[in-house]
Amino acid sequence: MNRETTALKTFLDEAGQLTRFVFRFFREWYRPRYEFREFFRQCFIIGYRSLPLVGLTGFIMGLVLTMQLRPSLVEYGVESQLPAMVGIAIIREIGPVITALIFAGKIGSSIGAELGSMKVSEQIDAMEVSGTNPFKYLVVSRVLATTFMLPILVLMGDAISLYGSYLGVNIRSVTSFSLYWTQIFDNLTFSDVIPSFLKTFFFGFAVGLIGCFKGYYSNKGTEGVGRSANSAVVVSSVLIFIIDLLAVQITDIMGYN
């Protein structure tokens, strides 16, 4: 076999394995025994670890975006539309996607590395002989935790981002806080908020699932752990964009754009 066919075979093998992994998740997540403790612990760890980073990047994005947009709006004489424009950009696209990418970098990689090192040091086998289903204990709890936590982080990130943007607006002009918020919310519609909020559940699911998958099937050796962490970030980041693309197509077809 030449190199291309080997690469194609590896890719298809992995795609098949991932598909089985997804099916296994949907077969197992709703059945007892429920790992509530581990789920809440993961939610806490995930939120606690990524909130500072999400807040910081969100704040900077809001501020920078506002400052970058202002000259164009001034040129067209619609400077007063600045909060509305920024609000829509952040809530529809930038908030969810930037937060999800940061989340993939921070949480996806740490899940990949954690499960990978548990795999190579036989901790996953040890759980299994200790009367624990490691798939439920490790995978289901983490995937559910990322699925629920990312939307919450996106909401927080959006709020911080909009606050950054408020400061950005006030660099060159003076707007009161309440006026700024009124301007933003008056311009937001159902189709701005709900679809972009719903897609974040899928982003979170993708990050958790890919991180767990890469870790759970980590190759032997410590090198394999690094590779799991790395490819968890790469694959889930690409998936985030693909889901984003699908989401915009779907809302378009449904007439919510």
Added chain:
Amino acid sequence: MTAVSIIPVLASIPELPDSTVLSIEHLYKSFGDNHVLQDFNLKLHKGENVVVLGKSGSGKSVLIKCIIGLLSVDRGDIEVLGYKVPELDHEKIDQLRVRVGFLFQSNALYDSMTVRENLEFPLRRHWIQVKAREVEEMVMSALEDVGLSHTVDMMPSELSGGMRKRIALARTLILKPEIILYDEPTTGLDPITGKEIIDLMVEIQKKYATSSLIISHDMNCVKIENARIVVLIEGKCYAEGRYEELKNHPEYRVKQFFE
């Protein structure tokens, strides 16, 4: 660590048919074209020590993972304490795993948990009805057995290799297993620490009258009193006997383990 053997050692009892606690018959296991185990047979009697010798990659870990049901077998029978392992459902296999301890080659201590949480894990997860106070007692007594009571609140990363092996052994002991499967208990340790681990294993075996299956290529394991030695070559049980018998085996591939 002043364990007095209350229960007599049963190792020297002659082979009685009903004293078999573990029997493997015609076991086959392959990964693709890699035929790891081919027609492997083994019996372990109550109170006995069996040492399985084999080169790296000969399938020793695969063998004991099949015994505990972590790997499925292709063909063959494995019977442990009356359970036919390949046919067990989840519930049954969990019942069996309470009675069979497994010491992993890489210890498999949970990095994110303290020593105490590591030891509590099998107790809590096996749905065993124990009160909080009893859990604490069981943890401390298992740690005393391995002589490491003072490490109870440490993290595994703060321990040395030999200490980690002992903690892993304590975690195996906490459920008072009838059979303990050791996967290369001395690999990665210096010879002196390795010897200490083996002494500890012998002591524990006397104290709790367990039967042990020890996978190894360490001469110190082979010299365990009354150990029966099985040499695993090409996926088969190639030779079997006591140390003295195998030391002078005509076949070089067997003899080389003892040089």
